[in-house]
Amino acid sequence: MIKNTALTDVHVALGAKMVPFAGFNMPVQYSGINDEHETVRNGVGVFDVSHMGEFILKGDHALDLVQQISSNDASKLYDGKVQYAYIPNETGGVVDDFLVYRIDEKTYFLVVNASNIQKDWDWITKYNTNGVTMKNISDETSLFAIQGPKAAEALAGLTDIDLATMEYYTFKKGVFAGIDNVLVSATGYTGAGGFEVYVANEHAKTVWDAIFEAGAPYGIKPIGLGARDTLRLEMGFCLYGNDIDDTTSPLEAGLGWVTKFTKPFVNAEGLKAQKEAGLKNKLVGFELIDRGIARHGYSIVDAEGHPIGHVTSGTQSPTLKKSIGLGYVTIDHAKEGSEIYIEIRNNRVKAVVTKPPFVK
Numbered sequence: 001m002i003k004n005t006a007l008t009d010v011h012v013a014l015g016a017k018m019v020p021f022a023g024f025n026m027p028v029q030y031s032g033i034n035d036e037h038e039t040v041r042n043g044v045g046v047f048d049v050s051h052m053g054e055f056i057l058k059g060d061h062a063l064d065l066v067q068q069i070s071s072n073d074a075s076k077l078y079d080g081k082v083q084y085a086y087i088p089n090e091t092g093g094v095v096d097d098f099l100v101y102r103i104d105e106k107t108y109f110l111v112v113n114a115s116n117i118q119k120d121w122d123w124i125t126k127y128n129t130n131g132v133t134m135k136n137i138s139d140e141t142s143l144f145a146i147q148g149p150k151a152a153e154a155l156a157g158l159t160d161i162d163l164a165t166m167e168y169y170t171f172k173k174g175v176f177a178g179i180d181n182v183l184v185s186a187t188g189y190t191g192a193g194g195f196e197v198y199v200a201n202e203h204a205k206t207v208w209d210a211i212f213e214a215g216a217p218y219g220i221k222p223i224g225l226g227a228r229d230t231l232r233l234e235m236g237f238c239l240y241g242n243d244i245d246d247t248t249s250p251l252e253a254g255l256g257w258v259t260k261f262t263k264p265f266v267n268a269e270g271l272k273a274q275k276e277a278g279l280k281n282k283l284v285g286f287e288l289i290d291r292g293i294a295r296h297g298y299s300i301v302d303a304e305g306h307p308i309g310h311v312t313s314g315t316q317s318p319t320l321k322k323s324i325g326l327g328y329v330t331i332d333h334a335k336e337g338s339e340i341y342i343e344i345r346n347n348r349v350k351a352v353v354t355k356p357p358f359v360k
Helices: 008-013 033-042 062-069 114-127 151-158 201-218 225-235 268-277
Strands: 017-021 024-029 045-048 053-058 082-088 094-104 107-112 133-136 141-147 171-176 179-185 194-200 221-223 281-288 299-301 307-317 322-330 339-344 347-354
Touching (some): 008 017, 033 221, 033 225, 045 225, 053 114, 062 107, 062 114, 094 114, 107 114, 114 133, 151 194, 151 201, 194 201, 225 307, 225 322, 281 339, 299 322, 322 339, 322 347
Parallel strands (some): 045 221
Antiparallel strands (some): 017 024, 045 141, 053 107, 053 133, 082 094, 094 107, 141 194, 171 179, 179 194, 281 322, 281 347, 299 339, 339 347
């Protein structure tokens, strides 16, 4: 069964091309990926990302549970602060990457990937041995990402929250589009700045319409998942299922910065041992020198044609007008400036290892 978001009919009416994604009927593009991409990079656009999952953990041991399942140190959070982390599995891979919001010292709000909602819920439940109250509010929550350099200005008149002074990775609750108690966070997946707004499904249409009315003078447009992918790839952000999964090492994926060995967590010892032994592979960014587009699963080889890795994500960058990608390569080919080759339809296409973000 493919699920719809609260606004599926709105997207269809707007002429969106709809595709099944992570079990949901989602808009992949409206006016076209390049146009939508440029809108977000230079102005303001809105994504309906209501397919994402939301859990609430509440109780005396809520922080302990988050600490156990999360790679990052949630004790550093304060009320109104957001943290990026991943959920390690017991075998060296990644269950999911996610966001942790601290509502108060006994209440945490987790945002997980759509394709992993049930898997993550079951995983966290398994470790909930101290009676933390868990609530899955995914099916009743809509999420809009209003992204781009003009987002704060466009939304300012809709809310009593001072958006212009909100720091990156913080959130506030307030009145938004006339609706009480809306959670607004200075987060996003585009590198273009902006906000994410969580509302109950019953208010989704009201809020969506208000955002477009307020944003009209700023050229606001609806944006699909296609441009979301090109935007995140220009930043070098990981996509679960492509760049990280149950079998990939978070350390090889460059997630050491959110791996805090200062506290115990699932498989901390295994990851620590891997770090001490030295990594064998590394997720790197690359730009193609020759023509072609690297796609997920393509082989990466050295100059002699020996296999050294594989592509995890690739696209034609609308901003740079060149082909970029992410992929795992052996550690001796991971240095910035290294020449590698992508096998595209039996041709070896030259590329150079480039440190993300590709767009500064």
